[in-house]
Amino acid sequence: MEAVLQSLSDNPYFSAGFGLFGLGTVAAIARKSTIHGAALLRRRLLVTLEIPSKDKSYAWALHWLTTVEQSMTVSEEATKASWLTKWRPRSHQLSVETSFRQHDNGAATTQFTMVPGIGSHWIKYQGAWMMINRKRDTKMIDLQNAAPWETVTITTLRRDAHLFPAFLKDAKEHALSAQAGKTVIYTSYGPEWRPFGQPRKKRPISSVVLDDGISDRILQDVRRFLDNWKWYNERGIPYRRGYLLYGSPGSGKSSFIQALAGELEYNICILNLSERGLTDDRLNHLMTVMPNRSILLLEDADAAFNKRSQTNDQGYVSGVTFSGLLNALDGVAAAEERLIFMTTNHIDRLDPALIRPGRVDVKVLVDWPSDAQVRRLFAKFYDDESKADRFVDALQKEGGVEGWRPSMAALQGHFIYFRDDPEESIKQVHMLRRDSYSA
Template sequence: MGLGVGLTVLRQGVVLGSTAMRRRLLVSLEINNKDRAYEWFLAWMAHQTAHVPKSNSLFGLRSHQLSVETQVEQRKNGSSSALFKLVAGPGIHWFKYRGAWMQVRRERETRSMQLMSGTPWETVTLTTLSRDRSLFPALLSEARDLAMHGQEGKLVIHTAWGIDWRPFGQPRQKRPLQSVVLTPGVTQRIEDDVKSFLNRRQWYADRGIPYRRGYLLHGPPGSGKTSFIQALAGSLSYDICLLNLSERGLADDKLIHLLSNAPERSFVLIEDVDAAFNKRVQSSEDGYQSSVTFSGFLNALDGVASGEERIIFMTTNHLEKLDPALIRPGRVDMMELIDDASPAQARTLFTRFYEEDGLGRPELEKLATALEEIVVKEMALGRRISMATLQGLFIRNGAREAVDACRNLFVARPIIGQ
């Protein structure tokens, strides 16, 4: 009995001693998957595995459990592309960072899910000696810089994932603002208004005005509405949050949460807003009735629960279908027509496409004038051509062939506003 008691006391002493030593000698850092550093750290680990030589890579020797993260980009023309990224899977992994050994434990809670997104809760716990705790900030900074380096100088598109915003596809090259040819004066008016809004934060606060701004670009398809918004975001070093009001599972409460928690320095883009609400009736082309109500959408834009420090861009091909309550001041502060190609737009786009095509300046001006005269004559007959159509024509053909072929691409369409 004495021996048994002694062994029990010894075992408890060992347990308590080891626990005390762990508390004094080890330090742990927990990162959950709601924190942005979670994805940065996993990407940093994947980068180390892929780029460190095998002779120096401790990931390849110690990590035998991997997970795959697939990013799928669906394009409007129906094509898609997928990118696979291997990251450390659930389990225990070891690596050496700046001479210090660290243990990584990735745990996944499968019995409970996040209510909004439906994804399981996950945590990553880093453990190292207490003397090396100063390496944690350095490691996280390195992971952050690696993530930001891939987005530096590029445009990031975010989409709604449950109640969160997540990057969609790979960061894209910024499009020069001058590459989108609009009616003279339109680009400058919108750009000046956005810059003025961004510089008047305190002015809004002093007068008790909600610090948010709404823009509506309307016009026929292919006129360059979305392209202009992307170019404007790139010129201001802003990102774009793409919001689809007809997305399945999107309800009023989620919409308010998304608009109130959009990433900093980003435009919220709602395309074809007329397709989601047609005279206060929820609709979609495939007959699906969305869960977002018209009143919920209005409240999300400027209601009591709506967020501030926000810039919203909406586009529509049918201004006449929008309810007046949606486009009143306070919800839409600036509305601009982005119309089909005018003679001046057609000439400018033609010159930019072919000015380095080997044509002499006199020949280029002659062809540009001929194209401009064609647009004038066709417009007099009530026929129009979109900028997207002209761009596609110029991509496929030389200068002379493009001028000859453009006559067959005009369509009967009334001039908006006349």
């Protein structure tokens, strides 16, 4: 070898540069061969599954990766009933997604969700190692919601490719199991619906105390509608039904709708007609692409339209026109298989065209509580029907000639404040007028 190198160094052509050029060429060929060999080896040994952000499996995969595994251990000092919870997220690189919703009364609700951060994450699934890479392309955006385009790629050995369907199935079942026994609340995000926060525990319909017969009447009507798709279809009737719950504030309208959704195993899509940027086209699109088995809820319909005029209480006017709302409810392009509920505190402010049959089929007054409601609510809190009549009598005396009645929300707050003392709740019934409670 030394002799060869010596001969090359003595060669005038090699010294002139031809030899160096040849070595460089050989090195470049070797480098390219290594790269192509590695790529070929990768193609032969590895397989990659890509999940774009527009695919439903994308959210399921992220949810599965951020699921907190809980292990239960008993502390030495604690009893067997005392457990310590250890958090072990599958992914060690997390980012936060914040859901923020501003309510009409000025209050705000914020939910934080942990998701895998941008980058690579290693997991072991059914004995096979998988590399999961979350990528964000800042040069590409989703034109519908202006969000950066993202993908999740899952890479594993080719021999383990059969695990991909099982992984997606597990991710789906895990995401849906988190919603079992719960109601998912959806809000609009651009032209699509997205879950708002974590699913809510289903509320028993018996927990909402309405006047005699109201709950049963609405529930029976809804069930009859859901069970008669063929009947509607055979007669050429649009398969959709609208309900209007109207009455005083705090009477339980929204609470009943949430409980009804739980009873039917439905979710709720909340649409704010006063939302900035909402247009007629977007409204129609949202009502067409609602998630399956969902109730569309339009709360405080009078807040968006007073008769046929748009309200402007917050310094801007919604892009939705009154005619656009009517067309979305029952126009040519209106969605079928739809269950819609509206609520209002002022039915007199609603245009008759909005609540005519076909747009609103059932109107129910949910107003100030009757004596029967008060008795049932008292008995529900204190499990003592004997004292319920005394509370009703005290409430009637407090109302006097004017017939003043507190709302159901006020009564509930009163019973919560005196939750351990039914006698005191009777004696202090006058506090309902003052609405002044202090700890």
